Amino acid sequence: MVLLVEELISKYFAAFFISMVPLIELRGAIPIAIGMGLKTIPSIIVCVFGNMLPVPIIYFFARKFLIWGLDKPIIGGICHFFHDKGEKVGRKLMARKTGKCGLMLALILFVGIPIPGTGAWTGTLGASFLGMGAKETALSVSLGVIMAGIIMVIVSLVGVHIFGL
Numbered sequence: 001m002v003l004l005v006e007e008l009i010s011k012y013f014a015a016f017f018i019s020m021v022p023l024i025e026l027r028g029a030i031p032i033a034i035g036m037g038l039k040t041i042p043s044i045i046v047c048v049f050g051n052m053l054p055v056p057i058i059y060f061f062a063r064k065f066l067i068w069g070l071d072k073p074i075i076g077g078i079c080h081f082f083h084d085k086g087e088k089v090g091r092k093l094m095a096r097k098t099g100k101c102g103l104m105l106a107l108i109l110f111v112g113i114p115i116p117g118t119g120a121w122t123g124t125l126g127a128s129f130l131g132m133g134a135k136e137t138a139l140s141v142s143l144g145v146i147m148a149g150i151i152m153v154i155v156s157l158v159g160v161h162i163f164g165l
Contacts, residue, residue, distance in 0.1 A: 011036045012046050019050030022121045026051040026145055027114045030152040034160060044149045051120050051145050058124040059137055086129035103132060104140045111144025114152055120145050 015038065019029035026047045033043035063086070069079035098106065111123040120141050127137040 008038075011038055012042065015043060016046050016050035019047040020054055023116075023119070025119045025121065026149050027119065027152055030149060031156040031159070034153070034156045040153055040157070044153060048142075048145055048149055051149075052142060055120055055124050055138065055141055056134075058121060059128050059134060062125050063128045082125070086125060100132075100136065103130060104136055107132070107137070107140035108144045108147065111141050112147030112151070114148045119148070
């Protein structure tokens with residue numbers, strides 16, 4: 001019995017840490033958790049928390065890191081790429097004058113629709129370039145992550161049902 005509990009806990013920890021990895025995030029962690037036979041609702045909760053854990057660090061430090069790295073010899077090129085991209089996107093969105101609610105809705109949808117290149121990491125970095133407040137960013141990204149989690153659970157369960165995994 002103890003071994004079963006330890007195995008179950010280790011599987012949930014694996015899903016938690018996978019959901020923290022950029023590019024994979026919750027979009028990859030939920031199908032893995034369901035594939036490991038974990039229960040759906042606890043998997044969503046664990047993966048949402050894992051995906052949200054890096055958000056404050058990204059929000060408060062990623063832009064500063066990119067600015068710091070602009071003139072560094074080894075990382076300068078990649079820092080310039082991400083910094084310039086973030087600034088460009090920020091200027092475009094601000095020019096549309098969508099207001100705070102429009103920006104929040106756009107961020108929710110950006111994070112919530114699970115396609116490659118979107119997610120909590122990218123959405124939070126974009127929000128920091130837009131100058132969105134920490135509370136608005138956290139709320140928008142949280143709602144987007146929950147939305148992505150629900151979509152991924154549905155897709156995963158349909159896949160398991162169709163393919164009988």
